[in-house]
Amino acid sequence: MTDVERSTALLWGTGARRGLSLERIVRSAVELADTEGLRAVSMRRLAERLGFTTMALYRHVPGKADLLALMRDAVLAELAPTEAPTEAAPAAAPAATGSDSDGWRADLEAWARSGIELQRRHPWLADLGEERQIPGPHGVASFERALSVAARTGLPPAQVIAVVTLVGDFVDGAARKLALASRTEQRTGVSDEEWWGARSSLYDQLDERYPTLTRLYEEGGYEAPLDPFEFGLRRVLDGVEALVAVAGQPPERNESRNVKTCASCGKPVEHSATGRPRTYCSPACRQRAHRRRGATTS
Template sequence: MTTDPEVELLWREEDREPRPGLSLGRIVRAAIEIADADGLEGLSMRKVADRLGFTTMSLYRHVPGRDQLVDLMVDEAYSERASTPEEPETGQGWRMRLEAAARQGWQLRRRHPWLAEVRGTRHLPGPNAIAYYEHMLSTLTGTGLRPSEVIAVVGMLGRFVDAEALTLVETRREERRSGVSEQDWWGSRDALYERLNSFPTLSRLWTEGGWDHPEDSFEFGLRRQLDGVEALIRERDESRDESSACLECGTPLEPAPSGRPRVYCSRACQQRAYRKRKNG
């Protein structure tokens, strides 16, 4: 098995008897506290060291740098899934289970908005993050979606949750910077509002109360996303019903009682198809 120091760091086994003094666990927890308060932009190795009462150099004996520390923070945050409300039982429908999983991700980001700031495609996942991803994927097992579609659905929902969380990040950042709340800042823009009368659609929606009781953007968006997934699953089910025949011999297939749909009528047909693929 190949080794990768960064992967080994993330997938390490915790010490059963933590030693007193500075430890990787203490460093990660202190870093999370700083990021919760100040966002990722306020996180530095020096701040973590100051918070723990150690020198900055002493931290580097436990973690190579800030990037690796952020990956460790992400995985530690995902370990909190155990404290979120109980998940629906496996027997429940895919939509209920997928919605619950998306809400878990949203709750984590409400507690730790900086999670949405961890951008880019080259952040290594740890065991807790992978466990959450595995759970998200498993909610769509047996739906008839293609494997690539299952992955695409989970990715789409993850990006939606991150986008909503980024709004929280940006709001908190501006409030910290200016010392003015979001409501007060927009409430003092009378000079702007006086210029909006020349926009008929905007003005009509305003007079009809469109901004008086706004939709909860997360709840509205999550429902619409799940509606789209449901429509795709229904489309796949209809397509499967129309073409439920053995891929090898064409014999009509009985619907599978559960799990993945059947594509071969017998073990023999499955083996013949495998040999054809193997032999080109």
């Protein structure tokens, strides 16, 4: 069980031994993970690389879970902007909702691209798992930069956080797929493209049982596949842009799009408890509509 308080102290440099030895341990661990993968990282291997005993490392890092957290935050430092904003500069006011005059989309896209490039340089980041992780200062700084960009959309606070989480989760998912494909290629010596290209026996099975798949295959849908990351990132940002555009509409337009009227009397129809769309505002209106249809048929 990880000591969460000790992990926080190590990451943020409070009550921890932050000397050169700790920096060397983390740097050596990152280099080992970059070259041999996360499985190769152990306190014993690091002690051998650094020329110390394993117990000497434990004086600085309580265990592997803390080491992984330190490694992650260390490489996240690479996401730091080239020019830090001056402390005296006031925070920018949110842009009018629906406007991209501040270029929030381009900046959010740049944040996503820097994230995927970081994970390409350090593919072991995708292997850290889904467990709760205490963020370090560099991780929080990256999150802060993304929030400051998304906040320029003028969306409500909860949606700003949700937008950054959405983009970040997309990047992490894409990175995991890239890491898996890379490991498979290294292990087998065969790329994904080569492996799928040799599956002619599978393609021979495509027939009228799978009409849509067969048609798309025969029409060349797989001959020049779109880059999954590029396609996905644009669609994610399209969705965010659509959300910003809707949020920027006048209230009366927003409301009119969401209110449905009764097909019988024209009054507003409330949403049902189950979430299913309703056509009539009441059972009486439904019966009147049925009687009218019956009379018309007669």
